[in-house]
Amino acid sequence: MKLKAFSAPYLVWMIVFIVVPLLMVVYFAFTTDNGEFTLEYISDVGQYANIFMRSIWLAIIATIICLVVAYPLSYMLSRMSKHTQSTMLMIVMLPMWMNFLLRTYAWMTLLGNNGIINQLLGMIGLGPFKLINTEGAVVLGMVYNYLPFMILPLYSVMVKIDKSVIEAANDLGCNSFHTMFRVIFPLSLPGVTSGITMVFVPAISTFIISRMLGGGSNLLIGDLIEMQFLGNSYNPHLGAAISMVLMVIILVIMTVMNQFSPDDQVLI
Amino acid sequence: MKKLGKIYIGLVLMFLYVPIFVLIVFSFNETKSRSVFSGFTFDWYEKLFRNEIIISSLINTIIIAVLASIISTILGTLAAIGINSMKKFPKAVVLNVTNMPIINPEIVTGVSLMLLFVFFAARMNLEFGFVTLLIAHITFDVPYVILNVMPKFKQMNPHLYEAAQDLGCGPFKAFVKVVLPEIMPGVVSGFLMAFTYSLDDFIISYFTSGSTSQTLPITIYSMTRRKVSPEINALSTLIFLVVVVVLVIKHVIETKQAKRNEAYGRD
Numbered sequence: 001m002k003l004k005a006f007s008a009p010y011l012v013w014m015i016v017f018i019v020v021p022l023l024m025v026v027y028f029a030f031t032t033d034n035g036e037f038t039l040e041y042i043s044d045v046g047q048y049a050n051i052f053m054r055s056i057w058l059a060i061i062a063t064i065i066c067l068v069v070a071y072p073l074s075y076m077l078s079r080m081s082k083h084t085q086s087t088m089l090m091i092v093m094l095p096m097w098m099n100f101l102l103r104t105y106a107w108m109t110l111l112g113n114n115g116i117i118n119q120l121l122g123m124i125g126l127g128p129f130k131l132i133n134t135e136g137a138v139v140l141g142m143v144y145n146y147l148p149f150m151i152l153p154l155y156s157v158m159v160k161i162d163k164s165v166i167e168a169a170n171d172l173g174c175n176s177f178h179t180m181f182r183v184i185f186p187l188s189l190p191g192v193t194s195g196i197t198m199v200f201v202p203a204i205s206t207f208i209i210s211r212m213l214g215g216g217s218n219l220l221i222g223d224l225i226e227m228q229f230l231g232n233s234y235n236p237h238l239g240a241a242i243s244m245v246l247m248v249i250i251l252v253i254m255t256v257m258n259q260f261s262p263d264d265q266v267l268i
Numbered sequence: 269m270k271k272l273g274k275i276y277i278g279l280v281l282m283f284l285y286v287p288i289f290v291l292i293v294f295s296f297n298e299t300k301s302r303s304v305f306s307g308f309t310f311d312w313y314e315k316l317f318r319n320e321i322i323i324s325s326l327i328n329t330i331i332i333a334v335l336a337s338i339i340s341t342i343l344g345t346l347a348a349i350g351i352n353s354m355k356k357f358p359k360a361v362v363l364n365v366t367n368m369p370i371i372n373p374e375i376v377t378g379v380s381l382m383l384l385f386v387f388f389a390a391r392m393n394l395e396f397g398f399v400t401l402l403i404a405h406i407t408f409d410v411p412y413v414i415l416n417v418m419p420k421f422k423q424m425n426p427h428l429y430e431a432a433q434d435l436g437c438g439p440f441k442a443f444v445k446v447v448l449p450e451i452m453p454g455v456v457s458g459f460l461m462a463f464t465y466s467l468d469d470f471i472i473s474y475f476t477s478g479s480t481s482q483t484l485p486i487t488i489y490s491m492t493r494r495k496v497s498p499e500i501n502a503l504s505t506l507i508f509l510v511v512v513v514v515l516v517i518k519h520v521i522e523t524k525q526a527k528r529n530e531a532y533g534r535d
Contacts, residue, residue, distance in 0.1 A: 106504070236386075
């Protein structure tokens with residue numbers, strides 16, 4: 001029996017709904033309304049360099065914070081007893097199962113000018129501070145929403161690090177600092193790289209977090225794309241061009257990340 | 269050191285849970301204030317259940333999630349069977365393309381599908397709404413099914429299928445009796461993953477739904493855009509409760525299974 005034929009319906013689906021739409025993005029980015037070839041839209045993307053820089057910058061900050069916060073947590077999780085581990089992991093991942101709009105909305109409540117944080121600060125005579133509609137609020141929203149994406153890959157790599165490897169390092173004279181940087185960190189590198197991509201990609205392309213927590217003034221690439229398709233400035237050609245540039249940026253970053261992947265490590 | 273670790277875990281958990289608990293507390297607040305708790309009430313829950321837009325979009329979300337996950341499970345499982353028997357190169361190509369909706373930012377997937385649907389809408393009788401939503405959901409669901417089913421073939425002994433045929437099973441019967449039970453865990457986890465992604469999706473739905481067919485996340489989004497409404501808090505509380513109940517049940521079942529496996533000396 002030809003088992004290969006089983007995949008035929010999916011292959012058709014894949015071509016029509018994955019390949020063709022992406023080709024359409026490329027086509028739209030390089031053509032005018034009349035279907036003539038143009039580089040106008042691609043070069044127009046340059047006007048938005050500041051928005052691109054802001055998106056990349058905020059996404060990098062959020063990714064670094066996620067890594068710094070998640071790394072020790074994941075390590076501690078991975079060293080717990082098996083039963084505690086699975087319970088703790090469930091508790092850590094639980095908020096992830098709430099829709100991210102609701103999670104972001106929660107911070108709108110907290111950070112608002114009359115929000116709880118300002119109220120509490122007011123009680124001890126501080127503020128009110130402008131918390132919402134700032135870049136800081138956007139980064140906070142990114143960290144809050146994507147932190148579990150960092151914890152999960154880190155944890156799943158660290159849990160496989162054999163306890164005896166760490167003990168061996170200690171026996172051979174490593175202090176805990178050396179053990180961390182010369183044994184645990186290199187072994188956890190695959191988790192670090194996949195965690196970074198899993199946080200960075202949604203962070204750089206979000207438009208909800210910036211809209212809900214950043215007000216109108218902290219536009220990101222995602223907002224820009226959304227505006228070209230569903231917003232006031234309808235221009236699918238420009239939107240497609242921006243999407244393409246975004247894809248290229250992500251591709252470059254993933255390629256760089258792959259340089260640190262375990263396969264290359266073996267070669268070295 | 270141990271103590272420090274516990275404090276650290278506690279702080280991270282606080283960061284994760286305090287916003288949600290604040291939402292929950294204020295779902296019982298008498299006034300619309302988001303910072304001062306003035307009195308206890310169930311009013312917002314009552315309003316929530318009478319809000320037809322929310323209820324209808326909830327039903328819509330569930331219908332789409334059920335349909336999309338069932339269709340994508342069938343499509344994806346069949347695809348995995350076929351892909352598994354492909355030669356190395358076509359297999360790599362298909363798997364790479366399959367990964368694209370997972371790797372690509374959701375907004376790009378959403379926008380690309382929107383372009384396609386706009387194209388069809390202009391030339392055929394296609395309207396943005398239920399059908400486009402369903403197609404979009406199936407498209408981002410199938411890769412997760414394939415991703416879950418494929419590894420099961422690697423774990424399976426390839427000769428089992430042939431052995432079943434040698435022992436008198438027809439190809440179809442051999443498949444149902446031998447292959448399907450082996451890959452079933454992957455099929456089930458693929459289905460569940462597709463279902464939860466469908467329930468939760470906002471970005472891709474946002475670009476592919478019309479005004480006629482809204483999902484719950486889209487309704488939530490438009491509610492947050494408008495004035496303050498504690499109904500969202502009530503809704504969050506209910507969703508949180510459902511999540512807690514489902515995850516705790518899942519956790520208990522898994523722990524029991526793990527214990528049983530340990531008792532039998534299995535991994």
